[in-house]
Amino acid sequence: MSHLAFFNIPAIGHLYPTLPVVGELVRRGHRISYTGVPDRAALIRKAGATVVPYESTRPDDTDPSYHAPRNDEYVAGTLLSFLIEAELTLPQFEPALLTDRPDLIVFDRMAFAGSTFARKHAIPAVQLWPMMISAPQWSWVKPEDLRHPTLLTYSARLEKFLANQGLPIRPEDFLNPEVACHLAFFPREFQSHGNLFDDSYRFVGPCLGARLDHPEWTPPSGGRDVVLITMGTQGNLQPDFYRSCFDAFAGSGWHVVLVVGKRFDPALLGNAPANFEVTPAAPQLEVLKHAKAFVSHGGMGGVMEAINAGVPHVALPGTREQETNAARLAELGLGVWLKDRSGLRAAVDSVAADQTMRERIAAMQPLLAGGAKRAADTLEECLASRSTVDESTART
Numbered sequence: 001m002s003h004l005a006f007f008n009i010p011a012i013g014h015l016y017p018t019l020p021v022v023g024e025l026v027r028r029g030h031r032i033s034y035t036g037v038p039d040r041a042a043l044i045r046k047a048g049a050t051v052v053p054y055e056s057t058r059p060d061d062t063d064p065s066y067h068a069p070r071n072d073e074y075v076a077g078t079l080l081s082f083l084i085e086a087e088l089t090l091p092q093f094e095p096a097l098l099t100d101r102p103d104l105i106v107f108d109r110m111a112f113a114g115s116t117f118a119r120k121h122a123i124p125a126v127q128l129w130p131m132m133i134s135a136p137q138w139s140w141v142k143p144e145d146l147r148h149p150t151l152l153t154y155s156a157r158l159e160k161f162l163a164n165q166g167l168p169i170r171p172e173d174f175l176n177p178e179v180a181c182h183l184a185f186f187p188r189e190f191q192s193h194g195n196l197f198d199d200s201y202r203f204v205g206p207c208l209g210a211r212l213d214h215p216e217w218t219p220p221s222g223g224r225d226v227v228l229i230t231m232g233t234q235g236n237l238q239p240d241f242y243r244s245c246f247d248a249f250a251g252s253g254w255h256v257v258l259v260v261g262k263r264f265d266p267a268l269l270g271n272a273p274a275n276f277e278v279t280p281a282a283p284q285l286e287v288l289k290h291a292k293a294f295v296s297h298g299g300m301g302g303v304m305e306a307i308n309a310g311v312p313h314v315a316l317p318g319t320r321e322q323e324t325n326a327a328r329l330a331e332l333g334l335g336v337w338l339k340d341r342s343g344l345r346a347a348v349d350s351v352a353a354d355q356t357m358r359e360r361i362a363a364m365q366p367l368l369a370g371g372a373k374r375a376a377d378t379l380e381e382c383l384a385s386r387s388t389v390d391e392s393t394a395r396t
Helices: 018-027 038-046 071-099 112-120 143-147 149-164 239-249 284-290 300-309 320-332 341-353 355-368 371-395
Strands: 003-007 031-036 050-053 104-108 125-129 181-184 201-203 225-230 254-259 276-279 291-296 313-315 335-337
Touching: 003 018, 003 112, 018 031, 018 038, 018 371, 031 038, 031 071, 038 050, 050 071, 071 112, 071 143, 071 149, 071 320, 104 112, 104 371, 112 125, 125 371, 143 149, 181 371, 201 371, 225 284, 225 341, 239 254, 239 276, 239 341, 284 291, 284 300, 291 300, 291 341, 300 313, 300 320, 300 355, 313 320, 313 341, 320 335, 335 341
Parallel strands: 003 031, 003 104, 031 050, 104 125, 125 181, 181 201, 225 254, 225 291, 254 276, 291 313, 313 335
Antiparallel strands: none
16 A cells, blocks of 8 residues: 655645545555645545645635736746745645655645655655646746746745755756656647647546535526536636626526625625526536536636536636636637627527537547546556666665
């Protein structure tokens, strides 16, 4: 039995795809430690892992003060934010994981503490990509992102952090760690310029499983077409947009499931039209089974879930990363990137009626195959490679 340690960030879209992988590894007899904040601990335990607790600097799902960095600062601001997270969280779980040393580290792209811990203690590692891969082969980062003054603050702080950890790594190399392999939770065909990435990048597809924290949901009676609208769990403090949805779909033939998140009281929106369900959260996988269209911020998790369910997508991205997904959706004919929100109703009507789009989605669906079992297979390959190296070293 091997011991794997997962390092992640609190964002639910980064957590969800890992939980079926954890469950599959546990079924195969492995022992899993998983760093987790208090409000994610129950989900992690239900997957079969032991929680390594820590307190995060990141805002939780109910914090009304959270706002994603503006697009011109998105890359620099995000890097700095997660570096600060690593500075403050690594000391919290490093002692426990040194006492019970893992055989393999599995870390989210943005979990800088995981990458640092693996390098510092010479433990083999695998990097997870729940978002479009941005690497030397191809990157969604734009030249102007690299000129933002916040990046200078990040670079100086990173240099100090690496020195404090005793790591002789250049700051510019920190984001491209040497790992046993990379796991991407989407197919190679969805990755922009996917042909540029070698076999060390394993595109295992979405890892979908039961969402144990979601409420139950019943499809509407009367056969109305369902459209699911959600702006995710982070950038969802958008009451004006939700009211515009009321205006766009009131009195229409659509049954609208409008998910507004937990950062404000939905009652502040006023009375919803009769054909609306307004809720802080919904079982997205279940609703998508019955939906004719999906409107979202364009996060990779939702993009893959919609394709899996055969549902066309209207993307309203709010960050650089989400814009990359929206552009790829449009390029592949799996949805549209709506840049003028006043056209939301027309866009939903259009994609729902677009048979060619549905055929393209159907053609993409077989490429999603693999998921948690394939991811677990890959992690076991990395463990086997480590054992082979250890045996060879012992003989010499």
